[in-house]
Amino acid sequence: MQLLLTVNGMQYEVEARPTARLLDVLRDQLGLIGTKEGCGEGECGACTVLVDGRAVNSCVMLAVQARGKDVLTVEGLAQDGELDVLQQKFVEYGAVQCGYCTPGMLMSAKALLMANPVPSEQDIRIALAGNLCRCTGYSAIVAAVKAASGHDATPAMVLPGEAEELAAEVSTDPETLAIVQEVVEAAEAELIQGTPPAPEAFPSPGAPAMPPGAPTAPADPEEGE
Ligand code: FES
Numbered sequence: 588m589q590l591l592l593t594v595n596g597m598q599y600e601v602e603a604r605p606t607a608r609l610l611d612v613l614r615d616q617l618g619l620i621g622t623k624e625g626c627g628e629g630e631c632g633a634c635t636v637l638v639d640g641r642a643v644n645s646c647v648m649l650a651v652q653a654r655g656k657d658v659l660t661v662e663g664l665a666q667d668g669e670l671d672v673l674q675q676k677f678v679e680y681g682a683v684q685c686g687y688c689t690p691g692m693l694m695s696a697k698a699l700l701m702a703n704p705v706p707s708e709q710d711i712r713i714a715l716a717g718n719l720c721r722c723t724g725y726s727a728i729v730a731a732v733k734a735a736s737g738h739d740a741t742p743a744m745v746l747p748g749e750a751e752e753l754a755a756e757v758s759t760d761p762e763t764l765a766i767v768q769e770v771v772e773a774a775e776a777e778l779i780q781g782t783p784p785a786p787e788a789f790p791s792p793g794a795p796a797m798p799p800g801a802p803t804a805p806a807d808p809e810e811g812e
Pocket residue numbers: 623624625626627628629630631632633634635644645646647
């Protein structure tokens with residue numbers, strides 16, 4: 588059957604089976620592969636698009652049901668080469684890992700902000716409840732949506748200053764450096780000689796180390812006679 592669809596502000600005429608899913612028409616016929624398929628049964632939210640401003644799972648919606656309606660996919664978020672504020676905040680807040688859930692997350696968040704520009708954290712969590720992410724743990728995603736809506740939100744990816752100071756302290760500690768050097772030398776000796784280093788070559792902190800190749804016990808003067 589012939590379908591006239593409006594997607595991201597453009598009109599498309601496509602030939603599709605009456606039972607074709609909106610997801611398949613978007614991906615396979617219009618080439619809009621930003622929308623992802625996860626479960627294919629309305630559970631994961633990876634396929635979320637907006638239809639007349641409402642977030643829907645395009646894997647369980649027939650394409651014919653979108654006739655005469657405005658469909659918005661993740662490709663339609665950026666305008667004039669500028670990322671949507673939600674996309675910017677997802678990047679800034681490290682709300683993306685593998686990225687598979689991200690288009691669906693963005694579209695659900697977009698529907699929320701269109702209906703409620705200043706949502707509470709609970710509103711955000713409810714709006715995203717149908718979008719599953721196996722990577723991020725959700726905190727960064729919620730923080731990004733909060734930030735996009737003008738709330739103060741702490742980026743999850745900013746390293747604390749103390750961690751850098753601690754790293755600098757550890758790498759310049761003379762005792763730590765001496766132990767690391769002993770271990771490296773012992774490993775090199777093993778590679779050269781093909782024999783495992785003596786346990787004494789791996790000293791515990793504070794214990795004097797025997798040099799590589801040194802005898803582990805005083806030589807017996809009688810030995811060899
Ligand atoms: S692919 Fe549509 S909800 Fe999972």
